[in-house]
Amino acid sequence: MDETAASVIPTGTGHREIRRNNLEVVLRHLSLAGPDSRxxxxxxxxxxxxxxxxLVGELIDLGLVRETGPPQVQGIGRPATMLELDGRHVLAIGAEVNVDYLAVLVTDLAGRKVYEQRRAYDAIADGPGHSITALAGLCREALGTLAGLRVGRQPIVAGLTVAVPGLVDAPARVVTLAPNLRWSxxxxxxxxxxxxxxxxxxxxxxxDASLAAVAEYRVGGHAGxxxxxxxxxxxxxxGGIIVAGRPLRGVRGFGGEVGHMRLDPSGPVCGCGRRGCWEALIGLHALLRAAFPGGPGQHGGPGRHGGPGRHGVPAGEPPEAKAAAVARLARxxxxxxxxxxxxxGRWVGIGAANLANVFNPRAIILGGYFTLLADWILPPAARALIEGALAPDAGGCTLTTSSLGFSAAARGGAIHVADQIISDPAMLDSRSRPPAS
Ligand SMILES: [Zn+2]
Structure with missing residues (x-):
């Protein structure tokens, strides 16, 4: 089952199922369409x-819906009281472990961000056990802060979804293979x-990319x-691929690994061990290698383990600091x-053209470090996209950067958790309170 998809209206027969379905219909409508009347x-x-x-009475009792503002006249008839999604006490936690940072982002049920923290972290050096412990520590800090959240009701943790850069067996809750983290x-x-x-x-x-794509689709600059x-x-x-409003996953949920499209079989070695994958040509390490060809020890580039470099970027900085160092030099x-x-940029566009030829998307949205270097990467990428796409004008595809930056995947995790509550609000009754820090 697709866990990251926006749910369709479910079917069910039992009384509880019908009630659950109806509650979901109301919540999902307010979540997607905004305030509305009974x-x-x-x-x-x-x-x-x-x-x-x-149903609305039940949802108001649960604190998930509230009446808002003075009654509004809608067409003919008496003024109607508007309703909106509430759930300010519902904490949906998105987290992320990536190669060089950890992140936690918490929203309420309506998607309002109530907490965000990202921290530079060397997940390779620390291995999976320590990395997970460190991420748990970051989550605990968030929960400690949010335990005191004053929203009229005691905060409830709705769940946590963690984003990982690799193949994920979602039903088993296991990372099958994440080459860059060296996890299996x-x-x-x-x-x-x-x-x-x-x-x-x-x-x-x-x-991570699947969650980020859902975040883009729901709350990003190209939402909808x-x-x-x-x-x-x-x-x-x-890559996270949304087709006709639904995430593409494939048979085992391993779809979207566009970083391992092999564009140059005699090219540089990829984190997966093959040569010439798109990732080996445009990933952050490819950028740093190209921008600082001597490596951190010789030319002072912002390497992971190097000391402060020629450009003033200490090791252990988050990826945006590394990209910012490149941007300063470009400027x-x-x-x-x-x-x-x-x-x-040219390689970004060549890969994007392949994707445009296969999927004919409206938009290809570049996240992460690309958002900081768009001025220099987008123009050559857009040219290569047009050159490489069979359809005129790249089939109507726009190449652009994300407004969600490095938060996109964690944001998608929080959306995933909130979606689960919207699908079955009664589950909240049994959810835990944030533990004291
Ligand atoms: Zn690869």
């Missing part, structure tokens, strides 16, 4: 006014669950674009760096 929801859902009033068969969700003791709140794991592809811009390059007109960025 009468309008009733007519859109094909339910009676009295049924909607009863890591039960990250179960381990986080043990460490955080979240009680019945579900902890799940998903591919039904055919889009999100490309991560980290050490690894992953200063450093010829080598400008040549490197033009080369990366």
């Amino acid at each position: 009468a309008s929801i009733a007519s859109r859902a094909g339910l009676t006014r009295s049924t909607i009033s009863r 068969g890591v039960p990250v969700a179960d381990r986080l669950r043990e460490l955080l003791q979240l009680g019945p709140a579900p902890v799940s794991v998903a591919n 674009t039904p055919d889009l592809i999100y490309i991560t811009g980290e050490v690894g390059i992953g 200063a007109g450093d010829a080598d760096v400008l040549t490197a960025l033009a080369g990366i």
